[in-house]
Amino acid sequence: MLLAAVDYYRPDTLAEAVEALDSTEGARPLAGGQSLISILKLRAASVDLLVDISRLEDLRAIAVADDGSVRIGAGVTYDEMAMSPDLHRSHPRLSQVAAHTVDAQVRNRGTFGGNLCHNDPINNFPPVAVALEATMHVTGKDGDRDIAAADFFTGYFTNALSSDEILTGVTLPALNGRHMGYQEIEIGEAAARAVAVVATSNGNIESASVALGCLPIPVRRPQVEEALAGTPATADAVAEATAAAGEGIEPLSDADASADYRQAMASVVAKRAVMEAIEGGQNG
Numbered sequence: 001m002l003l004a005a006v007d008y009y010r011p012d013t014l015a016e017a018v019e020a021l022d023s024t025e026g027a028r029p030l031a032g033g034q035s036l037i038s039i040l041k042l043r044a045a046s047v048d049l050l051v052d053i054s055r056l057e058d059l060r061a062i063a064v065a066d067d068g069s070v071r072i073g074a075g076v077t078y079d080e081m082a083m084s085p086d087l088h089r090s091h092p093r094l095s096q097v098a099a100h101t102v103d104a105q106v107r108n109r110g111t112f113g114g115n116l117c118h119n120d121p122i123n124n125f126p127p128v129a130v131a132l133e134a135t136m137h138v139t140g141k142d143g144d145r146d147i148a149a150a151d152f153f154t155g156y157f158t159n160a161l162s163s164d165e166i167l168t169g170v171t172l173p174a175l176n177g178r179h180m181g182y183q184e185i186e187i188g189e190a191a192a193r194a195v196a197v198v199a200t201s202n203g204n205i206e207s208a209s210v211a212l213g214c215l216p217i218p219v220r221r222p223q224v225e226e227a228l229a230g231t232p233a234t235a236d237a238v239a240e241a242t243a244a245a246g247e248g249i250e251p252l253s254d255a256d257a258s259a260d261y262r263q264a265m266a267s268v269v270a271k272r273a274v275m276e277a278i279e280g281g282q283n284g
């Protein structure tokens with residue numbers, strides 16, 4: 001179906017974008033358009049004004065701070081993430097995930113911020129932001145605010161932003177010797193996904209952060225993290241500690257996978273992600 005007629009505005013500054021969102025009912029930011037335009041074509045949502053933020057300079061940088069944390073502008077595309085030497089050094093696994101997201105066309109247009117704001121359960125980056133304890137930087141008519149990633153995702157396709165607010169960037173803390181594992185089961189778009197950020201020392205797990213994706217909201221698994229802390233960094237110990245990863249989650253059933261299957265696969269992807277992070281540590 002063709003796109004229905006909609007007003008379009010490409011502001012030159014972030015302030016102009018916020019002003020347009022605030023002053024026009026039914027206005028919506030347009031980033032890479034890889035989700036929003038499809039939704040509009042399908043008539044699954046209607047928008048009166050598209051505010052194109054894709055060329056705003058304020059949203060387009062990747063910057064590593066002295067403490068090793070990295071700030072990724074919301075308008076940075078997956079391709080730009082994949083090709084950034086800074087991101088490759090600071091968060092190499094994230095750089096790889098960006099490089100393998102969907103296909104060349106989507107990677108050329110899709111943005112890190114759009115991926116997070118859209119919060120489609122199939123999107124790659126929401127569980128990464130939660131596992132890494134990212135900070136989301138937001139600007140709106142009342143000024144700037146920061147939101148912890150754990151509080152940013154509020155439900156299926158929804159987030160904590162109000163209609164005048166724009167996600168401007170995301171700060172990922174330094175890995176500081178930790179390693180990230182990212183594992184998914186690809187049936188259709190994705191049936192199950194886990195991200196683990198793990199520190200090891202002398203053959204034991206010092207700390208672990210584990211988040212699951214392919215859910216309405218990406219969730220941390222504190223009981224798994226507690227079980228992992230202090231255990232030997234071996235496949236058997238990790239399997240035991242991650243066995244309960246699917247307890248209490250509420251996955252969706254869709255054409256790709258049933259909720260029961262997704263629940264059963266949570267421990268499988270959690271174990272694989274933790275083992276990948278451990279092996280990253282062993283490989284340097």
Ligand SMILES: Cc1cc2nc3c(=O)[nH]c(=O)nc-3n(C[C@H](O)[C@H](O)[C@H](O)COP(=O)(O)OP(=O)(O)OC[C@H]3O[C@@H](n4cnc5c(N)ncnc54)[C@H](O)[C@@H]3O)c2cc1C
Nearest residue numbers: 029031032033034035036110111113114115117123124167
């Ligand atoms: C065929 C296909 C397959 C795909 N498969 C995958 C996949 O397997 N994994 C995956 O991760 N993604 C996948 N995607 C989705 C893709 O990653 C989209 O790029 C992403 O969901 C949205 O990013 P975008 O920049 O295109 O945002 P847009 O489509 O422009 O916007 C999406 C939503 O976010 C809002 N928004 C965007 N940026 C901001 C901002 N800075 N502040 C506030 N609100 C904002 C918009 O208003 C809109 O509501 C797929 C897309 C296609 C077309």
